[in-house]
Amino acid sequence: xxxxxxxxxxxxxxxxxxxxxxxxxxxxxxxxxxxxxxxxxxxxxxxxxxxxxxxxxxxxxxxxxxxxxxxxxxxxxxxxxxxxxxxxxxxxxxxxxxxxxxxxxxxxxxxxxxxxxxxxxxxxxxxxxxxxxxxxxxxxxxxxxxxxxxxxxxxxxxxxxxxxxxxxxxxxxxxxxxxxxxxxxxxxxxxxxxxxxxxxxxxxxxxxxxxxxxxxxxxxxxxxxxxxxxx
Amino acid sequence: xxxxxxxxxxxxxxxxxxxxxxxxxxxxxxxxxxxxxxxxxxxxxxxxxxxxxxxxxxxxxxxxxxxxxxxxxxxxxxxxxxxxxxxxxxxxxxxxxxxxxxxxxxxxxxxxxxxxxxxxxxxxxxxxxxxxxxxxxxxxxxxxxxxxxxxxxxxxxxxxxxxxxxxxxxxxxxxxxxxxxxxxxxxxxxxxxxxxxxxxxxxxxxxxxxxxxxxxxxxxxxxx
Numbered sequence: 275x276x277x278x279x280x281x282x283x284x285x286x287x288x289x290x291x292x293x294x295x296x297x298x299x300x301x302x303x304x305x306x307x308x309x310x311x312x313x314x315x316x317x318x319x320x321x322x323x324x325x326x327x328x329x330x331x332x333x334x335x336x337x338x339x340x341x342x343x344x345x346x347x348x349x350x351x352x353x354x355x356x357x358x359x360x361x362x363x364x365x366x367x368x369x370x371x372x373x374x375x376x377x378x379x380x381x382x383x384x385x386x387x388x389x390x391x392x393x394x395x396x397x398x399x400x401x402x403x404x405x406x407x408x409x410x411x412x413x414x415x416x417x418x419x420x421x422x423x424x425x426x427x428x429x430x431x432x433x434x435x436x437x438x439x440x441x442x443x444x445x446x447x448x449x450x451x452x453x454x455x456x457x458x459x460x461x462x463x464x465x466x467x468x469x470x471x472x473x474x475x476x477x478x479x480x481x482x483x484x485x486x487x488x489x490x491x492x493x494x495x496x497x498x499x500x501x502x503x504x505x
Numbered sequence: 506x507x508x509x510x511x512x513x514x515x516x517x518x519x520x521x522x523x524x525x526x527x528x529x530x531x532x533x534x535x536x537x538x539x540x541x542x543x544x545x546x547x548x549x550x551x552x553x554x555x556x557x558x559x560x561x562x563x564x565x566x567x568x569x570x571x572x573x574x575x576x577x578x579x580x581x582x583x584x585x586x587x588x589x590x591x592x593x594x595x596x597x598x599x600x601x602x603x604x605x606x607x608x609x610x611x612x613x614x615x616x617x618x619x620x621x622x623x624x625x626x627x628x629x630x631x632x633x634x635x636x637x638x639x640x641x642x643x644x645x646x647x648x649x650x651x652x653x654x655x656x657x658x659x660x661x662x663x664x665x666x667x668x669x670x671x672x673x674x675x676x677x678x679x680x681x682x683x684x685x686x687x688x689x690x691x692x693x694x695x696x697x698x699x700x701x702x703x704x705x706x707x708x709x710x711x712x713x714x715x716x717x718x719x720x721x722x723x724x725x726x727x728x729x
Contacts (some may be wrong), residue, residue: 326604326641340596342603349596365580368569372576411556485582 281306282334284320286313287483288491290383290440291343292331294315297436300477302354309461345418346376347433357438360433370435374414378437381407386441389452390492399456405461407459417463426471439472444488451492507564509534512548515543515706516714518663519571520559525659526575528700530582572602575656587655601642601649602660608634615679616671617723624677632679635664640686646693656700664688665695666705670715 283299283306285292299306300490311320311330323332323339334348335353340346350362385404388473392400418434419422426435442465443449445457459466472478482488511534513520527534539548539558543594551560551567560567561574563581568574577589589595608631615631618624638661643649649657664680672678682689695701 335593338593340593340600342600345596345599345603348599349592352592352595357622366563366566366568367579369577370571373554373568373570376570376573414554438699458650 275373279336280320280325280334284306284311284317284323284332284334285307285330286311288488289330291329294329294343294436295333295346295479296481297431297439298350298360298433299482301431302350302356303360303434304350304354314443328361328504344379347363347436347471357431358431358434362432370417372455373410374418375433375437377411377414377482378434378441382411382436386448388498389456390448391503393500397452401452401456404456408456408462408465408472412464415468416465420466422467423472424468427473428475431472433477435468435472438469439478442469443478443482444485446468447485447489448492450489451496494501510537511535511563512537512539512545512551512558514539516711516718517558518667521596521704521706522558522571522659522662523574523578524541524704525700526578526587526656526681527655527660529585529587530578530688531584532578559661572606572660575659579641579656586648587659589655598649598655598657601638601657604638604642605660615675615717616677618725619723624675628677628679630683635680635685635688643687645687645690654695654701658691658695662695662701665701666708667711667715668702670708670712671719673712674716674719680712694725 281299281304283292285308287310299316303459309316309317309319313330316328318329320332321328322390323334325339327341331340331343331346332341333349335349340349347360371438382404385400385407388400389397389404436454436502442457449455449457455461457469458468509527509532511523513536515524515538524536527664535549537545539545541558545558548558548560549556551562552558552569555569557569559571559574560569561577563577568577575587588598609635609668611627611630615624618627642657648654649661660707662718668680672680679685690696696705
């Protein structure tokens, strides 16, 4: 049967949410077909598969669609049980991982977007908030990396690495666009070495879009937001 | 067995979710009522990031965030399962739970709306959310979980009692048989479930609290 075990991912090259799912699939070595969506002209399939949000990413497995990156990643982990395990086995450890995934997703993403789209005094305030939240994450990660130097490989990369990579993997490019350093060995030593280790993996390098394309998009998002806020 | 404690607040629907799950699973627990204007040292130690209830503490290990606690309870005490075992159906259940989280700001906007066009829009937006929940999540089932309640029902549980008070305080009814017949029927069925029925706080006390908290939040919003 053609549909049997077929995996398709509908995404866009710049969606950090789609990137999370891509990372998960590649880490597990799951063959899949990737469909690049044009958000200004969404495919009828996307609208059929995600009628509630009409957004990417959507994973389709055996003809059945799943939306929302979190839900998709947990589904992937439960369906393909080969290594790496994206969430730990132990319920308490799973709870901690879910807590920090949620923190990165809800708190850091929001804070980052606000910094990206603001200027002047508003940006100053937003940066302060982002840096505070990064400190909270820095503290929280000490629990996961008690020795201080995360050693990340394809075999132990999990949902937390996927979450931080999809948000802050391109931090150097983000810093270039917003004009301020947010990650560094003095302020956030653990997050810094964690991201460095993740970004070193060939799989992560392979999935990163071209740098100039990313910078152009970030600049576009920023300029657009500044224009409409001053209009 | 390691002891289970729950730090909660009598009026919080997030706190109630955890109580319902523990009771359904038959888990013995000690309940600690927190004074939100004077949070205990323990609570601040157990949830330093958000400093909020509920927090479940199992064998001294704290778990904050109601939805994360629910998944923890489900995984630790698998009897009387509250999530489907089939990975696809489980993913769909989690999708609908996340949908509720995602639409939280729309509920909040309705709750804190004060009048005029702003309130009309907030009411319309939340009604849309309820319609989606009724049509696509509930459908023709008795409960979101099918014949018995599951985590999806628990996550939307506040609609069955807390929301009624919101409607009364604001003076706008959204969830009624003429607009949402199936969801209204779900409300009736849900509050009749014994574990739910015995755990819902006194209506008048909760209504008074809803009024108070709304006033406080509206005032805070005006200051911003």
